[in-house]
Amino acid sequence: MTTEHIVVVGGGMVAHRFTEALRARDTEGRYSVEVLAEEPRAPYDRVALTSYFQLKSPEELQLGDPALWHDPLVTLHRDTRATGVDRDRRIVTVDGGREVAYDHLVLATGSYAWAPPTPGADLPGVFMYRTVDDVAALRGWVEERRAALGRPVRGAVIGGGLLGLEAAGALQSLGAISTVIQFADRLMNLQVDEGGGEALKRLIEALGVTVRCSTATQEIRAGKDGHVGSLLFADGGEQLVDVVVFATGVRPRDELGAKAGLEIGARGGVVVDDACLTADPAVSAIGEVACIQGACLGLIAPGNTMAEIAVDRLLGGSSTFPGADMATKLKLLGVDVASFGDAFATTPGALEMVYADPVNGVYKKLVLTDDATTLLGGVLVGDASAYASLRPMVGAALPGDPAAWILPEGSVEKGEIELPDSAGVCSCNNVSAGAIRDAVNHEGCHDLGAVKACTKAGTSCGSCLPLVKKIMGTELEKSGIEVSNALCEHFELSRAQLFNAIKVAEVTTFSEVIERFGTGRGCDICKPTVGSILASLYNAHVLGGDRAALQDTNDRVMANMQKDGTYSVVPRVPGGEILPEHLILIGQIAQDYGLYTKITGGQRIDLFGARLEQLPSIWKRLVDAGMESGHAYGKSLRTVKSCVGSTWCRYGVQDSVGMAIALELRYRGLRSPHKLKLGVSGCARECAEARGKDVGVIATDKGWNVYVGGNGGFTPVHAQLLVEDVPDDEVFRVIDRYLMYYIRTADRLQRTAPWQQEHEGGLDRIREIVVEDSLGLGEELDAHMARHIDSYEDEWKAVLNDPERLKQFTSFVNAPDQADPTLAYVEQRGQRRPATPEERAGGAVLIAPSTLEVRS
Amino acid sequence: MTAVPATASSTATVVCDYDRLTPELGVAALVGGEQVAIFRLADGSVHAVQNLDPFSGASVMSRGITGSRGDVPTIASPIYKQVFSLLDGTCLVTMDKSPKAGHAPDLVVYPVTLDNGQVIIDLAGSE
Structure with missing residues (x-):
């Protein structure tokens, strides 16, 4: 079989989805793929662009498994712009004149940021908001201007849509003052109605962003230094600015298609049919550049759907574009906004049911058929928790009183929702309720992980996970499969x-x-x-x-068992701050016992190769010098990692080491469902990588931000913001409650990230419980943590003082002086390591354990 | 757990006092050059198996967790958590792993006798 060659022009999210889907489904290797990306990097998560400000590098925005780009059937060219297509010869020309031949061409060129023609738009200090490079340039400019001006930078965003609010949030997180200039009469006029726009404006203004609606920008004027200086409005008003961001929409990048003679839609875009094919059967167009069913669609979900359809068609399938679900749910500047279905009640006879609470900043609207039974659409601002349940119900009857969905929790009983099979549950990956039921009933998926792996539901944004879990639970119950939370055969309880x-x-x-x-x-x-x-x-x-x-193995002897049955010993080094005499002692112990030493990821030192019977004497030397157990072995607090902070660092704004030590001493010895790791950074540069921890504390000018639910490990997750700008005592109170609540309610070996994700209502609900004390549990959790702190004792010291417990630290009950004779080591880079079976068999073992220690 | 018969073979070794054993906590012993893991369970019974964990190659079985699967008393390896019967040494849970090259998956079980408050292991009676 010959391999056909596909060329994808464009290196965005949809190009990535196309390539990933093709490689996943084309198991016979019928196609090779060559991706021409204009940006100097592999496809990244453009939707998450704003999070770039909280990240260390653009790599963190990476999409999917980077191994895709090392697949032998995939070639990725970065920094490569396609300049022409010759459809007769089936050739794409790229910058520099090189020609790339194709059997099938996929146009996935996306959009460009469009700005209305405005005098002064080319001044230094005027930016677009589309690519990582745009955002990096904006960040550089704001930082540079702040330093040059010696005062907060004044920023303005032109455009009050989704992207404009994102950009305003970005300016704020860079420490700039931001104003949103909106031409329309309300924010996000494409998604929300007047009432929603009002609520949104109030919420956003409460965050310190100024909003000017119904305002047209006539001109951008230069300041004395030649940089952008002010905005002149059509109504005669003027505003001083140091930076301007245009977020006035996007236009399809269809010039390549147009030059190649392909049909272009009335409002731009390469025209395709429901199979994503152009009139030329060797050319497809997908994503924002495609004009499908008469329109270009600027959301990722329909783009991904088009990518999947194009792949399916290439592999001989017959799927067609089902029409776009333009529903959106987002968090802008921490404010929930969602809009779905017929949000503007354009259906004849449609009824609007509205609940508005201006005090708490909530606006909710349901659009219903004239008999008030069938859901047509809705708008949710300030609290979009009902979105995941409601969106799939569009077109179906809502059980019970629909008001239950918009009134405050508990005021009216909600009806039980039974979604039709055709209802879409995960719009990112286009998974229906029926597909989830199928996975449960016919594919043997009986837990959330299996359903996710099988259907891909909830694997992108994750907002539908509570619903997926509910559907799965209902199906399992129906088929008589008990949703077992039982620990094991000995306990039926979770x-x-x-x-x-x-x-x-x-x-x-x-x-x-x-x-x-x-x-x-x-x-x-x-x-x-x-x-x-x-x-x-x-x-x-x-x-x-x-x-x-x-x-368990490690807690049994309060050390970490290694592969040969010996242990590693880690004394606590709170916050990573260590006295020189303790460093010397650790080195001395390692020399005396012949232990292998390595620095851990948690800023302390691990001593490997200690035998069971050596542990007490090693502990004694550490304890005598004032050190203690680091609990490196426990499902408990491990370490609190910190950067050096304001005491030494030129950039630090708070004493991160002091905070880390306080936290580590507060929570040391706290046993939990899984290990706990904390981190503290002294400024927003985040050198302690605190957002990769279960709890991350990051200094701000005004106090500390507390992030929760971060994980490294097998499934890395960034921690999410729990509270902002709080003082020290509030940091302790919030973390006390968060950790205690986690300890009480998590599953066995469930780390904070999945616990938080699977908790009903997610982090928002957890915040209500631990910050706002909505369950009235606060005092009890505080008291529990206070008891823990008061009763802490060093476990090593306690064993040293107890002859009964010391008896367990014996090599052989009938030969306590003999070491395990099966241990064998070789030397490597000046230290010892366990010998491999081959080295043992070949007699290459250099070190027998009995020759190692000078004392035992 | 009968008394040692008068005809006990010369391979029988007194290992320790019964009172030295803590319920549900194992100890290791050296018997004729072999490492043996010995467990006293909550019901008073004493069991002995090879100390070598066939799935890791390390001599650690004495440091595993005792328990039960159905009515069978068990010991779990502290390294990769395989579960073995303390009655006949059968590996009950492999954790989807294979033993190290050259090792059988099941443990060797040694007969234990108690005599006059002493724990006695007989290597010759192993199965």
């Missing part, structure tokens, strides 16, 4: 239920727990779970009572 049960019953030993709430003798799943719950609740020593036998 971890959260068991936590509550133990807390209420006030039992303190495993034998009582299993007698009252379980069966059998327990196992390696439930025993450590109960051990962790008892530790979280009572904070007694992990090896006390009957608890030693409950602890």
Whole structure:
């Protein structure tokens, strides 16, 4: 079989989706793909462009698995602009005259940012808002002007749509004062109605952004220095500015198609049919450049749908474009805005049901048929939590009183929603309720992870996950499959239920727990779970009572077991700040015991290769010098990483090391469902990478921002903002409650990121509970954490003082002086490491353990 | 757990006092050059298996977690968490892994006898 060659012009999100989908589905390797990208980087998440300001590098905006670009059937050319298409010869010409031949051409050139012709639009200090380079240039300019002017930079955004509000948020996060200049009579006039626009304006102004609606910009004037200086409005008004951003919409980049003689739509765009094909069967167009069903669509969801259709057609499929779902839900400057279906009630006879609460900044509207039963559309501003449930119901009857969906929670009982199979649930990946039911009923997907992997639902923006989970639960219940939260064969309760049960019953030993709430003798799943719950609740020593036998491998001996059965030892180094004498002591111990040393990711030092029976004597030397256990082995607080902060750093605005030490000493020894890592950065440069932590604290001019739910590991997630600009004591209070609430309600081995994501109502609901105390749990959580802090003791020291517990640290019960004779090491880069089986077999083992330590 | 018969083979070794064993916590012992993991369970019974974990190659079984699967008392490896029967050594849960080259997946079980408060292991009776 010969391989046909596809050339994709454009390197945006839709080009990425096309390439990814083709490589996933073309299992026989029928096609090779060559992507011509004009930007100097691989396709990135343009929707998340504004988050660039919180990131360290553009790489963090990367889309999907970068391995795609190393696929032998995929070639990506960056910095490569296509200049012409010769459809007769099937050749694309690129900058410099090079010719690229194709069997099939896919135009995915996207859009460019359009600005109305305005005098002065070419002045230095006027920017567009479309690419990473635009945003980087804007950031550079604002930082440079702030330094030059010595005062906050005055910014204006022309355009009050979605992109304009994004840009205003970006200016604000750069520390600039921002004003939004909107030509229309309200913000986001394409998505929300008048009432929604009013609510949005109030919410945005409350955040310090000035909004001027119904204002036309006539001219941009230069200041004395030749840079942009002021805006002159049609009504005669004038405003001083140091930077201007145009966010006045986009236009399709259809010039390549036009030059190649392809049909162009009335408002631009390369005309395609429902199969995304142009009149030339060897040329498709997808994404924003395509004029499909008479319009160009500027959202990612229909772009992705077109990419999937183009792939399907190339592989012999027959899918067609179903029409665009223009529903949107976003968070702009922290404000929820959603619009779906017939938001403007243009259907004849449509009724509008409105709830507005200007005090709390909420506006909700449902558009219903004239008999007030069938949902046609809606607008949600300030609280869009109902969006995920309502959007798929467009065109279907809402059960119960529709008012229940817009009135405050609990005022009217909501009807039970049963979505039709055809209802779209995940618009990013075009997954219907029926597809999810199918995955549950016929593909054997019985948990959220399996459903996500099978259907791709919820894998892009994730906003539909609560709904996916609900549909899955209902299906499982229907087919009689119990949605089992059982821990293991010994406990039918979930971890959260068991936590509550133990807390209420006030039992303190495993034998009582299993007698009252379980069966059998327990196992390696439930025993450590109960051990962790008892530790979280009572904070007694992990090896006390009957608890030693409950602890998992590492907690059992308070060190980390390595592959050969020896352990690594990590003393606590709070905040990564360490005394020289402690550094020397650690080095001395490593030399004396022949331990391998390595710096950990959490700013401390790991000593590898200690045998069970050596642990107490190593601890004793550390404890005698004032060091303690670092809990590197526990499902508990690990470290609080910090940058050097304002005490030394030229840029730091707060004492990040001091804060990190305070947090580490506050939460040390706190047992939790999984490990906990914290980070503190002294300024927005974020050198401590705190947003990759379960809790990240980042200094601001006014205090601290607290981010929660970040994870490294297998599924990296950035932490989300919980509270802003709070003082020290509020940082502690909020984190106390967040961690305690997590400890009480998370599943076994569930880290904060998935817990937060799967929590009903997500982070918004968690914020209500831990910040606003909506459940009235605050005092109890505070008291629980206070008990933990008061009862903390160093676990190592406690064992050293207890001859009974020390007995466990014996190599052989009948030969306590003998080391494990099977250990074998070789030298590598001046230290030792475990020998491989080949090295053992070949007799290459250089070091036997008995020759190593000078003391034991 | 009967008393050691008078005809006990010469391979039987007294390992330690029964009271030295903590319920549900294992210990390791060196018996005739072999490493043995010994467990006293909550019901008072004592079990012995090879200390070598076939799935990691490390001598660590004595540091695993005891438990049960159905009525069978078990021990889980502290390294990759495979679960073995303490009655006959069968590997009950492989965690989708294979043993290290040269090792069988099941553990060798050694007979344990208690005599006069002492724990006695007989290598010759292994199965």
